[in-house]
Amino acid sequence: MKTIYLFLLSITIFSCQNQTKVDADIAKKATIDSMKIVIENQKIIDSMNLKMAKIVRQKQEKEVVYVNQNGSSTTTNTTTKKKKWSGAAKGAVIGAGVGAVTGAIISKKKGEGAIIGGIAGAGVGAVTGDIIEDSKKKK
Template sequence: MKALYLLLLAVVIISCKDQGKMDSQAAKQETIDSMKVEIEKQKVIDSMKVEMAKVESQKEVVIVQQPSTSAPAATAKKKAWSNTAKGAVIGAGVGAATGAIISKKKGQGAIIGGLAGAGVGAGTGAIIDGSKK
């Protein structure tokens, strides 16, 4: 009977040791996997930066010289914001403020309110743009 208890105790101890090793091995593997994912993300970001640098370097600069006898050229006007863009920005601001005030979860309420406000504001601005045309 004592031999049976000793055998049972040995099995329990061995199984507990193996489980601890398996948990630490699984944790190590999870850490390695998450590091691999982060490295892949960084590679994508780096390649995007390289591509953006290529695009920036390919931009052409055109210089036009006008005869000095002609009148000075009028300065180019800045393009004004469309009503759709203005409505989206204003709606997002008002919606975010309202969502943060009303919601118990301030950040989540601000995000949801901002998105809803931007949508409504953009829709209203689009209607105004359509009526002006």
């Protein structure tokens, strides 16, 4: 009977040692697989960043204009930049919208209130936008 218990105990010990090796191998494979997935995702992100950089670079490329004078051709490089709105213009648009909505809500004559509110709001918004823009330039 003792021999049977010793036999079962030894089988249990050997099987547990073997199981830890199997668990370690499974853990290694899982780690390697997750690392491969992360690497693939990073490759995709890098390729997307390269494409976006290429698109931005193409937008910023210089425009080439060919001028033919006296049979000779010259090349002039010009850059095209979008004009940005001034602070006063932004303020005027926002103020006009808010003033028109407020005037239409408050006034009994909706159309007339919207027009008056829009004009007043545009004036106040333009002044406010200009003041804010000047304070940003000073900083």
